[in-house]
Structure formats: structure tokens, C-alpha cells
Amino acid sequence: MAARIRIRSAHEDGTRCTHRTALTGAPLEPDCTGRNHYTAECSYCSGTAREPDLDVLRRRIQAHLDTHVATSTARLVTDVHLPD
Numbered sequence: 001m002a003a004r005i006r007i008r009s010a011h012e013d014g015t016r017c018t019h020r021t022a023l024t025g026a027p028l029e030p031d032c033t034g035r036n037h038y039t040a041e042c043s044y045c046s047g048t049a050r051e052p053d054l055d056v057l058r059r060r061i062q063a064h065l066d067t068h069v070a071t072s073t074a075r076l077v078t079d080v081h082l083p084d
């Protein structure tokens with residue numbers, strides 16, 4: 001079984017943010033409260049992580065994937081909506 005880790009951006013209340021936001025996370029769309037943090041979920045062990053900083057989260061994910069040494073096909077799947 002491959003390990004897939006999906007990153008999602010979320011609002012402060014934990015709901016998923018699929019909106020376009022400014023680099024600061026400030027909302028650009030009327031029904032968005034702003035991007036507050038990112039979540040990651042591992043399909044292999046169901047582990048989850050939450051970080052306000054995407055770079056920190058990516059580092060944690062890479063370290064996490066390294067723990068799944070048996071899953072040579074482990075890969076990172078990003079599902080983050082970032083501004084262009």
C-alpha cells in the first residue's frame with residue numbers, strides 16, 4: 001500500500017479552504033474567512049498534522065514519510081490552493 005499524504009488548507013474553524021487567498025492567507029473571496037492553517041493526513045497510518053506554516057508542515061511530512069520505509073512508493077500529494 002502506498003502512503004499518500006494530502007495537504008489541505010483550512011479556515012480557523014477547521015473547515016476546508018478551497019478559496020483563492022492572498023499570500024498572507026487573507027481572504028480574497030466573499031465566502032472565505034481566510035486561510036488559517038494547513039492540515040495533512042497520511043493514507044497509510046491515518047496520522048494527521050496541523051501547522052500554520054506550509055514549509056514546516058512539508059518538513060514534518062517528509063520526516064513522516066521517511067518512517068514508512070517499507071513503502072517505497074510513498075509520495076506526497078498536495079491539494080493546497082495557493083494564489084498564483
Ligand SMILES: [Zn+2]
Nearest residue numbers: 017019032033
Ligand atoms: Zn477560504
Ligand SMILES: [Zn+2]
Nearest residue numbers: 042044045047
Ligand atoms: Zn503515515
